[in-house]
Amino acid sequence: MIGILWNLGAFIVALGILVAVHEYGHFWVARRNGVRVERFSIGFGKPIWRKAGRDGTEYVVAMIPLGGYVKMLDGRVDEVPAELADQAFDQKSVWARMAIVVAGPMANFLFAVFAFWLMFMIGVPSVKPVLRDVTAESPAAMAGLQPGMQITAIDGNEVLTWEDVNFALIGRIGAEQLSMQVQDADGRNQSLTVPLSSWQFDPDSESPISALGLRPEGATPTLALEQVLAGGAGEQAGLLPGDTLYSANGEKLADWDQFVALVQSSPGIPVELVVQRGGQSLDLTLTPALRETDDRAIGYVGLAPSVTPVDERYRFELSYGPVKALWAGMDRTWELTVLTFNMIGKLLTGIVSVDNLSGPISIAKGAGASAGFGLVYFLSFMALVSVNLGIINLLPLPVLDGGHLLFYLVEAVTGRPVPERVQELGFRIGAALLILLMGLALFNDIGRL
Numbered sequence: 001m002i003g004i005l006w007n008l009g010a011f012i013v014a015l016g017i018l019v020a021v022h023e024y025g026h027f028w029v030a031r032r033n034g035v036r037v038e039r040f041s042i043g044f045g046k047p048i049w050r051k052a053g054r055d056g057t058e059y060v061v062a063m064i065p066l067g068g069y070v071k072m073l074d075g076r077v078d079e080v081p082a083e084l085a086d087q088a089f090d091q092k093s094v095w096a097r098m099a100i101v102v103a104g105p106m107a108n109f110l111f112a113v114f115a116f117w118l119m120f121m122i123g124v125p126s127v128k129p130v131l132r133d134v135t136a137e138s139p140a141a142m143a144g145l146q147p148g149m150q151i152t153a154i155d156g157n158e159v160l161t162w163e164d165v166n167f168a169l170i171g172r173i174g175a176e177q178l179s180m181q182v183q184d185a186d187g188r189n190q191s192l193t194v195p196l197s198s199w200q201f202d203p204d205s206e207s208p209i210s211a212l213g214l215r216p217e218g219a220t221p222t223l224a225l226e227q228v229l230a231g232g233a234g235e236q237a238g239l240l241p242g243d244t245l246y247s248a249n250g251e252k253l254a255d256w257d258q259f260v261a262l263v264q265s266s267p268g269i270p271v272e273l274v275v276q277r278g279g280q281s282l283d284l285t286l287t288p289a290l291r292e293t294d295d296r297a298i299g300y301v302g303l304a305p306s307v308t309p310v311d312e313r314y315r316f317e318l319s320y321g322p323v324k325a326l327w328a329g330m331d332r333t334w335e336l337t338v339l340t341f342n343m344i345g346k347l348l349t350g351i352v353s354v355d356n357l358s359g360p361i362s363i364a365k366g367a368g369a370s371a372g373f374g375l376v377y378f379l380s381f382m383a384l385v386s387v388n389l390g391i392i393n394l395l396p397l398p399v400l401d402g403g404h405l406l407f408y409l410v411e412a413v414t415g416r417p418v419p420e421r422v423q424e425l426g427f428r429i430g431a432a433l434l435i436l437l438m439g440l441a442l443f444n445d446i447g448r449l
Contacts, residue, residue: 019065019068023068024040025106026104030103033092035089035096038057039057041060043067044068046063047062072088104390109390119379121322122319122376126316127162127216131214132216143180149183155172156181160318165209175196179192217311221256221305222256222305224242224305226304239273240277242277245275263301267300272285286301344395
């Protein structure tokens with residue numbers, strides 16, 4: 001229960017900040033163009049706080065924190081007094097209206113740059129992308145990657161951390177191969193080609209890194225249990241935090257990865273365990289629950305291992321001075337923007353499954369987890385969501401900023417507004433598509449619970 005409340009609180013804080021930033025972009029540019037703003041609202045529904053500003057704008061915080069809006073004086077919606085006609089949104093030039101509309105998403109991109117700038121100024125605890133092991137017969141093994149190698153670049157782009165490697169791999173989903181530059185333990189540089197034709201991964205159960213066959217030097221999971229999910233298969237079997245897994249089905253366990261592989265291959269099939277607890281051996285029967293993925297059913301038991309700390313040789317803090325941090329923030333924002341547009345394209349073409357869409361529940365979990373790790377990780381999470389919020393709002397759906405922008409662009413080219421009937425039909429179609437996407441994302445969220 002505490003975890004749910006923590007996730008919810010972090011979600012409200014993160015989304016509240018990002019919505020405020022987005023709407024302030026619209027608000028600021030509207031005011032600079034002489035448009036009268038009647039209401040600035042964070043959230044929808046019944047107001048829980050409101051204040052009338054000296055500028056004539058009513059500032060509101062509403063009950064449902066899933067968005068916000070800026071209500072401007074507009075002759076298409078309300079009757080506008082003659083003395084205020086020059087302050088109406090619809091009376092402004094098409095270029096002014098386009099600037100007001102695009103200002104919201106732009107504010108989200110600027111916030112991402114700021115969040116990353118602050119993150120790099122504070123310093124990000126990082127781990128060098130050095131290989132502890134390579135999975136046999138994996139794409140990485142076929143490319144010739146070996147333990148002890150450090151990845152220095154992917155497709156010519158420098159990587160300093162495992163997070164950089166992760167982003168680079170996500171961007172190559174659907175590709176036939178990638179080029180990986182590495183440095184071996186003796187300091188020799190090599191360029192290897194990694195085949196990707198057989199590379200598939202389920203984001204609910206593994207990362208692109210592990211699916212490629214890369215096993216990083218880092219915090220190493222042990223066979224001792226750190227967490228047992230309440231109500232999960234592990235708790236039902238009688239496992240407790242602090243237990244150490246010794247053997248499964250009569251075979252001594254070598255490491256956590258071996259146990260995970262056994263569990264995932266045994267949905268609904270009892271696994272006979274021997275565990276160590278307080279110096280005694282216990283025999284327990286663990287039956288993994290079934291979880292559906294894109295192409296198969298896997299077992300899931302709700303257990304998390306304790307981990308050994310990362311070796312000091314591979315740990316470092318990634319931090320920069322003010323100017324370089326700003327450049328790094330801009331670079332990371334651009335990288336995320338390109339990656340997100342890439343993923344949208346791959347969703348539309350079927351290269352990436354729609355099962356990868358996430359909704360408010362996954363965002364709340366991400367907010368809670370990142371906030372629990374500290375300010376740096378929460379900033380990174382907010383920057384990621386802010387970039388996605390900006391891009392989603394630029395999609396050419398009439399109910400979004402991008403749809404309005406499209407209508408105004410047509411007006412700028414043709415010299416006359418898009419007919420009201422066409423706009424109304426577009427809004428209905430756009431709303432239906434958006435509700436469909438949100439419903440699908442929420443369905444995926446529930447399936448991941």
